[in-house]
Amino acid sequence: MLGMGKMRQWLMNISLVGGWFPAAAFAVVAVLSVTLLVSAAVSKRDGRILATVLPIGVAAVSGMIGYVVAWLLSDVFVVFGVGLGSRVMAWVAAGFAIAGFAIAHIVLSRGMMRVAAAILTVFAILAAAIGIDQSYGEYATIGSLFGEDSYSQADLTGLAKRKDLITVAQWRKQAANGTIRNIPANGTVNKIDIPATKSQFEARKALVYLPPAALADSKRKPALPVVLMLSGQPGSPGRVFQAGGIQTMMDGYAKTHDGLAPIVIAADQLGADSHNTLCVDSKVYGNALTYLTQDVVDWVKTNLPAAQDAKDWAIAGFSQGATCSLQIGVNHPDLFGTMIPTDSEIKPTNGSRQEMIDRFFDGDTTAYENQVPVNAIRNHAPTHQMLIIGAGEKDTTSIRNVKTIAPVAAKAGMRVAAVESSGNAHDWHAVQDVLRYGLAVFGHDTGLDGANPNLSDYPNLKRITI
Template structure:
């Protein structure tokens, strides 16, 4: 038991802020200062100058190379952003200095310089990760998932309406829990045979009751590489929805994060393909079927949202338009203009057996046109530093408006292709969606009409300092 507690504490160490990144950079700074100061005497100044010149050259060349990969040829499909480029340039500069010092010194100085090389690599990686916010804890590096299985909890399907729930809470016949529960789940795949990894489900306080209300559903997807665990550990979803639930009689959507890729290194395109299997069938038949059979949820598509970040965001702008009978709402952050894994020609051959039409069906603007007109809702967001994604949401948003959708387009200030863009978006989009899906019913019992609360959430979205709502 003690050993398990130690490991749990170790896995819980935060690596994006606090003492962990400070420690690594403090050690790098100490090593750099030691090598510079101890070579500042007259006999070693020339060697120190050479090391500094090598460092400067490495920083310039390394930074230029990262910029070329990021912005020049856009190798990863998105621009990495200047924060990442600068962090990498600084890392190359320091590595250049320490390698030059290892070559040009002797004794303990050489040993220190050699030791600084891997330390600098780790420190630079920690900094880049902190910019993206992808891995929040040590446990997330190994996809550690300590959450109990859903089979350990009895979930009642003896439901009441949201309005009835609110009345029962007001009358003291229902007392919602203070916190929800995050649980792991094996979602069966009878229709698709898709080899998905374990998913995660967050149940809000109201869902834990003996007679829970019929709640909205959010199916949320992490990016690629990523995992269902990553979605919850990197995003503020649970904190935002817990805050909402505490203000609304325990009411919040049930959030399901299924696996859309089978492995971190794979991109299923969220489509039925010959390469990785029937991901679309899994996400639009197996997952919804399991949710409806096992969780206290509404069956109205207007109460169902599909969303995600990066590749998960791309998936949501494919699946939402292609399946209006399932998902009335889409919430996509930093998504691509189309599913991408290589060139279009490579995807058509490698994923769709040469069927170009099957690929084109997955392109969001094509899906929107094919199912127009629609009264669905789409929230599109991108970090302002991610110019590729901001252009993508402008194109998709324009087509969605033409197709009859209600579109909210958000630019996140001082963010790039990172989880900060996700979290700033969720802070305002989740309450807005919750109200729209009818969970503001409890506001009337506190002398604020549902319409008034929706207007308040709209004002909160417009006035939120971290975002700009674009018309």
């Protein structure tokens, strides 16, 4: 049984974004395609010209059909709510083309070549799926396809006592003079249960990143800044860390900052992949807003070496989670001083406007309108807040949303940085670019770093004029 368990763990940990598995899938497609092409060309059977030319023609037509279908779904009917991006549409076209090529050979070939064509059909679909996933950066491993991850459960209740905490400035001073020793090289990520004491929201387990400074062999730990990070929908806390590359990003930052980096909490605002709670309290999916703003925030401040002031807290997210980060951040300036949304919607979206008002807000139009980010910004005008808002360059809808939201925030007196991630679309690659810059800005604002970051140091980001 142990052997089977290890085998399963190995299988679940196979990477979909790099390494041998994607390379092998692409190699099989290439080898089988060339084999079928050469076999048809050198065949001594009658009709070898037809057997050579027809599959190529079918591939060309199939590829065009695939691209047109993807384009219609993405940019015309907007079935997914956002554009798929050119890379994804190219992978769809490639998958259609190779599958068409292979199916033509199944019809025309015999014996082992027919078997090879059947295998190619399967691998064409597999390779296209891997390519699409790599374009999004959504599923890092085979296990993540099934909602599995390798993070262990931990009980972090009472990890730090408030009276023992020192400031970040004190930590940096002690680290500089050699008073603090034995700082771990890396932080840790653990699953935790955050009790839904006030909300009774049925949340999945959260994930928490603790930087090396929080784990150092020192009674006097620093009161660290906190980032509350929200996934897209469908999504999960595990997806935030796996697709977002959070641990690698934060560990890299900590290595050059005396073990200091923000605590990152990936909390569940959905309850299930299929739920879009709009991040509000409702009768539909429960009290998601109270869970995030009270249960999660209170638990972190009570149990972890976390700073208490709003200026030291950021809320960030991707897609639906980005919309939530704007809604919650601006409506709760007493809790969050910084917002880092990537690929945000222009407003909460789950059905038509009237359907949302009726289902989630008991018919109260004003309550719904207060959740629309630009309205929330105008209502609160929280001049002390920082907004770092971004989108993938090829996600034209989200770029348009940035250009709508950012000027309203700037006019309201907020500090605003609007950026686009070059070459990326509505995907986690864009999130990583924006979050990396947001981390640098947030780190400076919270005293982790004395240097104010320059956007020019982030070559994959460009400023969006607002």
